[in-house]
Amino acid sequence: MSEAKGKKFLDSYGGQTVDQLIAMESDYRIDSLVLAFEGALLQKQEKKKLSRIELDILAVEAMEREVNNGGYHQFFLNSSKKFAAILPSSLERIGCPAAAKITSDALAYLKISGDVTVAKIDAALDRLGDKAITDLGKMDNRYFQNKEAIADKLFTYIKANKGEIVLK
Template sequence: MNIEQAFEKSLIEFESKGFDGIGEPERVLATIWAVEAEVNNGGFDQLFYNTAGDIAFYAAKALSAIGAHKMAGITQKALDLFGEGGPPRDRDERVEALESISEKHEEYLNKLDYEFTEYPDNIQELLFTYVQSNF
């Protein structure tokens, strides 16, 4: 199975069974898909604002699982802005918290967006290895 097929399988499983109903490899890929799509399109603000943010709490763990430790660290810094529990899984609660965070930390979030989109880890290579080992 190639990376695209593994992502597709993971996203279909996620859509039909929900995050808590799928296996670890599917959680990892579904989360990475969401994080990359949102952060590349509109930054961490967008990730947390949109429904993809429902699984943002898992983002650093997912990136670490494939070996993208630098990107996981950047992501963890964004998650930490929500406090010890990270971003709420409930969108309304998360958006309310995000509005307060964005006002105080806009420049910092922009810096994290830039660092993430510079891809300090070779995510394609790491994903290839992860897919080969888990699918």
């Protein structure tokens, strides 16, 4: 896990460059720096197309936020579901194979044929009803038992691919 003791939490993205955010690693919590990257990329996506690396960051952060707050059911219920199709690959790319497997299993539970789309996720949740909350809860338990330091791995991935990330 991130060494957060004594480090500050960066409250929000304040216009920094990629290098400036990375340079803040010694003073700020890694999870807060990753959130700053997410905030910047969310702003950027309204105006410009994102790279695969940038989409990976958004997908992983959406999963972290939603699954930690309400499980995979919440991830599939909220707008974060738009990242469902790429999320397992994103997790593999950042070095989290266990989280990728859990997420793949959660997707497989939905029994979607063909491409995974927002509409197909919605239809699957409608078809499965309240049972999905309980069944996906099994994936949540696996996720919470997973010892992969996802934020740390994502930050390492950001540093390794910083040339492909543009925040403004």
